[in-house]
Amino acid sequence: MRYQLITYFRGHVKIVVRGKEIERFMNELIHNNIKIWDARRVSESSIEFHIHLNDFFKLRPLLKKTGCRMNVKERFGIPFFLNKFMKRKFFISGIALFLIGIYMLSTMVWDIEVIGNDSLSTEQILQEAEALGIHKYQFKFKMDDLDVVAKELTKNLPESSWIGVTMKGTKVQIKVVESTIPEELPLLNPRNLIATSDAIITEIFAEKGNPLVKVNHRVKKGDVLISGVIGDEETQEIVVAKGKVRGLVWYEYNIKVPLKQDVKVYTGNVVDRKYLVFGNKALKIMGFGSLEFEKSENILSKHMLGWRQYPLHIGWMDEKVMESEVVERELNMEEAQSVGIQQAKSDILFSTGIDSKIQAQNMIKVKEKDGIVYMKILFEVEQDIMTEQPITELNEIF
């Protein structure tokens, strides 16, 4: 009963009453249904007690009647607090300003986010949005209806198939779904396809144009394989010849392979070194002493510590120093030949492209002289043999 919340809200005061007939005054209070609590004697002629704020104003006639005097000692509760509070004008205006400020700031657009765009640049979308009145640092209520904006944006950006604009707090989110546009083909001139070298045709497929040769035909370098001119003399049309022509081409290779070859080998002597790594500095902690190796190779492996995706820039490093030496090795004739053929083959594949296939190889001549093997080899390679030749008006007349 003493300290209820309601009492606190209504407010109460602690008063001291002085007089000779205090008991009579108390009885008067009881008769008038005025509630008091925590009453105690303070001195011979005075008591103190608590009373509700609205009862406080009824005291005056009773005091007069009994000839007592009264002082307020303490004030409690919301009404007094509010009273004190209301006197501090600047404080209140500060609170009001703060609330208004928060409200104003939260009604502004602080950020625009564009998601889902791939080929469309964010700047482009932002520019379009700006033109429709969506930009940073403006009030939300100044913007158009977001559905309308989204529709306009979709219309203005034809590369997108759908655009959604939503408000997330103080952030405008523009979601873009792009429409996939077919890849553009490179523009080509009208052309013929001609042979790059002398060959025997093994395969011809004309996607567009007029094939002039057939399988097993022998062609010379520069011969037209697929013509870009189609139709007869009366109705002629010039197109971009397209297709695939493969043929057998011969390559003659002269190869020299020395019989003595230098080969690098490891001797098996290894020195391990260990380092502590801080950032890009390393501190050697194991494997001191000077190296006795004439030639050596180092293998480094670095282990850096990290937590999740965050690197800690601390770690350790192992270094393996392996002694190596150069040993001279003698090849016999067969080995030398296979080395030479291997070299030639990789050379051919490198120059003719991945599609090419070596169909046959023919050793024409092998000779050893002064520790070097001389070889002459003929390779038969099946490869793409067409290249383009633009059809100019001159060609046409010809």
Place this chain on the structure above:
Amino acid sequence: MSRIKKKFRKFTANVLDLPKDVIFDLPRITMIGNMQLYVENHKGVIQFTSDTLTLKLDVGKLEIIGKDLVIRAILTEEVFIEGVVEDVKYIQ
């Protein structure tokens, strides 16, 4: 109260087995240890100091003697006293 009325009341109290304080205007005194004291049906305060509290009753008075007596609450018919209660005297 007239004698007849009194008798009648006593009779009903006996028959219906009611507590006496309901029938006659008697005070009901509840004491919790020597720390708290409730008095119901009092008729006003005669004297109140930190050592004594004298309450007026329908018939006679009630004197409470103790130390540091505080009236926690007082209503028209009830008093709730806290402090060290040493003596409760019923004076006819």
